[in-house]
Amino acid sequence: MEIAAIFARLREKFGEGIIGLQTENVDPWIEVSPQILPEACKFLKDEPDLAFEMLNCITAVDYLPETGGRTDVQKGRIELIYHLTSLRFVRRLVLKTVIPRWQDNETGRLPQVPTVSHIWPTANWHEREIFDLMGVYFIGHPDLRRILCPEDWIGHPLRKDYQMPLEYHGIPLR
């Protein structure tokens, strides 16, 4: 099944929740709205003719306003990219969802997106990593703690506007 057919299946099921299909990129992707993300993922995993049993990777990419290149999101954006694999049909799929950098454009409030860790347990650690390094809050995650940085670290290092702190517990960092 080509990505266009998968897109048509999703459109049929979720309507406007499936925002678009981008085929010009090296890896074509389907963009979905964050609200219906878990339902769409469950559909992709459970439908017998889709059967995306494996979630390979979740990536978060931060775009500051000036480097965005997209006009509809004024305050920059964070893109979450889900790479899925169907072992049964040897097929790969890229899902993308776009969220604001800060919830309600209020600096300091982490943007929120529903978790998919109940669909693929592997998302548990990937979402923890994104929470840790990129500062995205996953609603419904069972154990959202920092995973790579120390528990009391301040800030989210992979954000493009991250400033390295001057010291950590008396250890000079700069």
Add this chain to the structure above:
Amino acid sequence: MTPLRRLLEEESWEPVELRTEEIFINMGPQHPSTHGVLRLVLRARGEVVTEVVPYIGYLHRCAEKIGENVAAQQWIPYTDRMDYLAAMNMNLGWALTVEKLLGLEVPERGRHLRVILVELDRIASHLVAVGTYALDLGSFTPFMYCFREREKILNLFEWASGARLTYSFIAIGGARADLPSGWVEACHQFLDELGPALAEIHDLLTTNAIFVHRTAGVGVLAPSTAIAYGCTGPVLRGSGVAWDLRRVGEPIYSRMYQDYEFQIAAPDATGRYPDAAKLPSPPKKAVVGDCWHRYFVRMYEMEQSAKIVRQALDKYTASSGPVGQPIKHTHKLPRGEAYLETECPKGQMGFFVVGNDSPIPHRVRARSSSFCNLSVLSELCRGALIADIPAILGSLDIVLGEVDR
């Protein structure tokens, strides 16, 4: 009558009321069987473990953040330091990802050269995995046997690249250099010696009664659980799923292996391996998905890799032309995103790159196979004995440099 005897014969002894309670045990971050700086918190009732919580991040070196600040070619040395036991495979993963974004094609001779290098490194990595696994289970000899063979691979790599561990040899666009003269013959000689050496390790470990008792039927991972947790590589194949990206990967990667003959190392439902007549048969206690099968998949894969290297050496010598010119540091990456997974010794290592019309990528991401394989540990260890935790952890074969990046 001695005072002690008198004390023992007094009838006032009463049995002491003993309490049983849950205890927490900290394993690591400096524990020898955690293969690096990994901390496990075990919750145990007597000898039975009810929960394992891994704590990682001790070796976090901000590789992804660094990748956003250097040119794509300059990030190659940082990929070396992820899975430092199979640095060639890491180099290849990143190089192919950027080549996929650039639409770059490596000449045929360069592709065969890469196959030789990554498959040799797969053997080296599995030798460490098997050797240290035996060490975890209390057997020292196989460790020395494995390292003796690995040393020969490192010598070959040192001859070709100048480095023994972090090679940075495979570059975006090809390889840093061609193989020196005489290297191919030396590699053939090594492969001739590898077969008997593997047979020795089979004799020492595979059917060894103690080894079988420690591994067969321990830490059984169901295929559905393995897939749900994103486990890949020998961990997934040990559960009986014949999934190997060298055969089913994306075209840019699987094309490298299309003319090669080899078997995917995965047991069928009865625990039999393809073409394994000369190898020891699985012990009766072994269950598909247990520690023994994960170990045996690695042993089997080494023989297959040796087979691939032999074919690659022939194809490499038969082909002519360049091995590919590494791109310049100022080479601009086009706007776009590319993701690619390759079959590394530990599992599927994925790299993701976002280009931005600049030589420096906007974002890089490393999807680590050890990271996903480790996340299944708490599921595997529930109900296991404390003494089995090193056996289960060792069978996952993680490298903390790759987990923490």
